[in-house]
Amino acid sequence: MSYQVFARKYRPKTFDDVLGQDHVVRTLRNAIAQKRLAHAYLFVGPRGTGKTSTARILAKALNCTNGPKADFDPEESVCIEIAEGRSLDVLEIDGASNNGVDQVRDLRESVRFAPASGQFKIYYIDEVHMLSNAAFNALLKTLEEPPPHVKFIFATTEANKILPTILSRCQRFDLRPIPTDLIAKHLLHIAKEEGVTLEETAAWAVAKGADGGMRDAQSMLDQLVSFCGNTITEANVLDVFGFTSREKVAQLGGALLARDTPAALSLIQKEAETGRELSQLLGELVGALRALLIAKLDPSADGEGIPADLWAELVKAADAYPPDRILSAIDVFAETEGRMKWSTNKRLHFELGLIKAIQSLGEVRLSDVIKVLAKGADALGETPAVSVPEAPAPVVIEKAHEAPIAEAPAPPPAKVWEPEPETPKPAPRKPSDAITSRLDSLIASAPEVSEPIPADDPPFRAEAPKETPPPPKETKPAADDSFHHDPLIEHALKALEGRVVK
Secondary structure, three states, X not given: OOOOOHHHHOOOOOHXXXXXXXXXXXXXXXXXXXXXXXXXXXXXXXXXXXXXXXXXXXXXXXXXXXXXXXXXXXXXXXXHHHHHOOOOOEEEXXXXXXXXXXXXXXXXXXXXXXXXXXXXXXXXXXXXXXXXXXXXXXXXXXXXXXXXXXEEEEEEOOHHHXXXXXXXXXXXXXXXXXXXXXXXXXXXXXXXXHOOEEOHHHHHHHHHHHOOOHHHHHHHHHHHXXXXXXXXXXXXXXXXXXXXXXXXXXXXXXXXXOOOHHHHHHHHHHHHHOOOOHHHHHHHHHHHHHHHHHHHHOOOOOOOOOOHHHHHHXXXXXXXXXXXXXXXXXXXXXXXXXXXXXXXXXXXXXXXXXXXXXXXXXXXXXXXXXXXXHHXXXXXXXXXXXXXXXXXXXXXXXXXXXXXXXXXXXXXXXXXXXXXXXXXXXXXXXXXXXXXXHHXXXXXHOOOOOOOOOOOXXXXXXXXXXXXXXXXXXXXXXXXXXXXXXXHHHHHHHHHOOOOOX
């Protein structure tokens, strides 16, 4: 028998073997037990998370002997045929190479035929997002109302490229990236089965580098066995894949928190000279800072695989900074990561980002000043209050009538607010309402004018009547000439350029 890689040899065979996808497994088990089987399923998730494996396990559960049932025997002939991809009732189609409308038409023709031996005829289309729009449209009617003996299972890494009309006809299951600790435990299990000595730190380094993909981790372990033999250490993992050890990440994080710029730059230089991937190192550093931020809120949080003694030192060093400072450092590194992605000189951007992060940790902010002032006020037993300066105008008006103080003379702007009752303000061309009402009252008490003022006379002239009119029945007091000397009258005559004719 030819050699079989770990990714194929240790592929999940039953629902119990699927790791990290409990929400999917539980839903499928309940659907089979309650006989609530849909006609189309869609599995979405990153690479290596178990989409194809879960589809095959579902096909086994549907077409097993006396099925459908969730707890089937993976060693029976029907399940072995499905696992090896040679079952006549389970057709696996590659959407990338069969993405035309002609292939979908052939599929529609074959749908009408009954299954050969199983209960259902199952069509599994991998990378279904690669189908063309014409192929999707040709599949719509069959997908909406398939024959009762037909089931469709789709898998994709990019669900956003699938037409909404297809998505609405399927039950969607989102497979998540597998946690690092589960991958590390599974790698240790595989190493034990293969008779290979694998250190826990090495398993953790491989699981961290796999980034949530079990297939990637198994392929890396297979490569390490070929390189190292029966004993695999963390140093071997770092040398083969260019990863950074947890100790180096902890040292770089400690130099950052201590604001030791020369030590941090020296670590980056050494890692670059040994051929380490700086983008991966930056991601590890951001992960450590994130773990420190979570540890401030939840002291029971783990340290992202960092050894316990180094993690305790990092937590102690991070106690000197509030959470917003660590957040600002993470923001700086996030911008740095975007620049490094498209730059050829990654080391330069990494060093610049590190310097900016150290500066952001040491800068003094307004919030720090307010906290210091609040602590000082609490120490004195007073409540800190914000003093609002009073407006200067009311204070000047109140002190305007008081005796001047030689030591603190009144400010010059106070004169602007002092009234000047003796000097009247110049009247405008049009008299105000007060002047008009005063003139009306004075003119009403003046003698009546017998003749109107000619148009060619000056603007304002009052002439005495040529003949004295008969006195009224009621005796009125003689008009007093003092109204001619009234200040308002004089000001009005001056403003209107008039004169009084006696």
